[in-house]
């Protein structure tokens with residue numbers, strides 16, 4: 728099974744990197760900005776199809792809670808639209 732971990736340099740992604748070695752039957756793809764931006768739907772579609780991704784563990788997020796009030800647009804793009812991009816990209820490769 729191929730697993731994409733987005734936002735993999737963050738706190739949660741880094742923890743998953745640490746435990747991934749214990750799960751040898753899974754093939755992990757650890758990706759973060761700038762190499763893979765979940766707000767870029769065409770980039771995501773290509774990456775997920777090319778690497779035959781089965782599952783995504785989404786650790787990409789806009790996590791500056793206080794700043795999100797001032798930067799509501801970017802917070803929504805990452806935490807809302809970005810997640811939807813992931814769902815659509817996976818659905819395309821799975822034929823849904």
Ligand SMILES: NC(=O)c1ccc[n+]([C@@H]2O[C@H](COP(=O)([O-])OP(=O)(O)OC[C@H]3O[C@@H](n4cnc5c(N)ncnc54)[C@H](OP(=O)(O)O)[C@@H]3O)[C@@H](O)[C@H]2O)c1
Nearest residue numbers: 734736737738739740760763764765766786787788790805
């Ligand atoms: N940490 C916890 O204990 C914990 C517990 C439960 C749930 N969570 C949830 O897990 C998620 C991640 O939390 P975290 O603590 O790991 O946050 P974090 O340390 O802030 O990591 C988030 C990562 O996402 C990256 N990122 C931001 N925008 C992106 C984009 N458009 N495309 C791809 N990557 C992007 C960030 O890169 P930059 O740094 O370059 O912006 C960063 O590497 C959040 O939804 C959080 O609510 C965390």
